[in-house]
Amino acid sequence: TQTEGQRYVSASLAGFLTGLSVVLVPLLVLALHRRPSRLQFGAAMLALIGLYLLAGPGGSGHLLGIILVLACAFFFAVELVVAECLSAQVAVAGLTLVQMSTVALLAGIAALAPGGGGLLPLHASDEAWLTVIINGVGASALGFLAQTWSLRWLDSIEISILYSLEPVFAALVALVALHQRLSILGWVGGLVVVAAMLLVSTGSPRDNTSHSGPQESSP
Structure with missing residues (x-):
């Protein structure tokens, strides 16, 4: 959908729309009858404000595209909450393998559909294939493995707020590698996102046995 x-x-x-998962995660947790703390809600809203300033969502957008990207934010939030529920019950590597296999299966079906382009884009350049590998291995497989493992110490709300740092890192990489400069408003947004992360990290320890420490099972 994204x-x-x-x-x-x-x-x-x-x-910005994808970053709305920062707010959707606490709402889903609340719907599951586990009340997030005021600090977590406040940090989530602060991160959302920072994302707005950082992304500067003044660009054009068709309604269909907005709906699809919002669906992506919802799916990200659901995945994070479900992974939190399962992280203490199953092996981290196994859960990640199931997630990546599901993605590969559904993406393969979409690629074989009319207009999907086929499973192997033979016309793609070497740079395009390198991008596929970086996204598939780094941003997806290793990223979700790290996320699932970290759920043994953090909850889904804290991780969703940490995820809001993604555009901050992207801006820093773009500055160093591509010499792209952020506006003053963008830098303010980045600082607000970092403030949200620091706020939630200084909260009082949770009395939650499911996140009291690493489990005995192998990762």
Whole structure:
């Protein structure tokens, strides 16, 4: 939904809409009858404000694209909450393998559908294949492995707020590698996101046995 939605909306708007998962995660947790703390809700809202300033979602966007990217934010939030529930019950590597296999299966079906382009884009350049490998191995497999493992110490709300640092890192990499400069408003947004992360990290320890420490099972 995110990849398809980005055909219809600007990158900055897509980044902000995807970042709405920061707020959706506490709402889902609340719906599951586990009340988040006021500090967590406050940090989530602060991160959302920072994302707005950082992304500057003033770009154009078609309604279909907005709906698709919002669906992506919802799916991200659901995945994070479900992974939190399962992280203490199953092996980390096994859960990650199931997630990545599901992605591969569904993406393969979509690729074989009419207009999907096929499983192997033989016309793609070497740079495109390198991008696929970096995203598939680094941003997906290793990223979700690290996320699932960290759920043994953090909860889904804290991780969703940490995820809001993604555009901050992207801006820093773009500054160093591509010499792209952020506006003053963008830097303010980045500082607000960092403040939200620091706020939630200084909260009082939770009395939650499911996140009291690493489990005995092998990762």
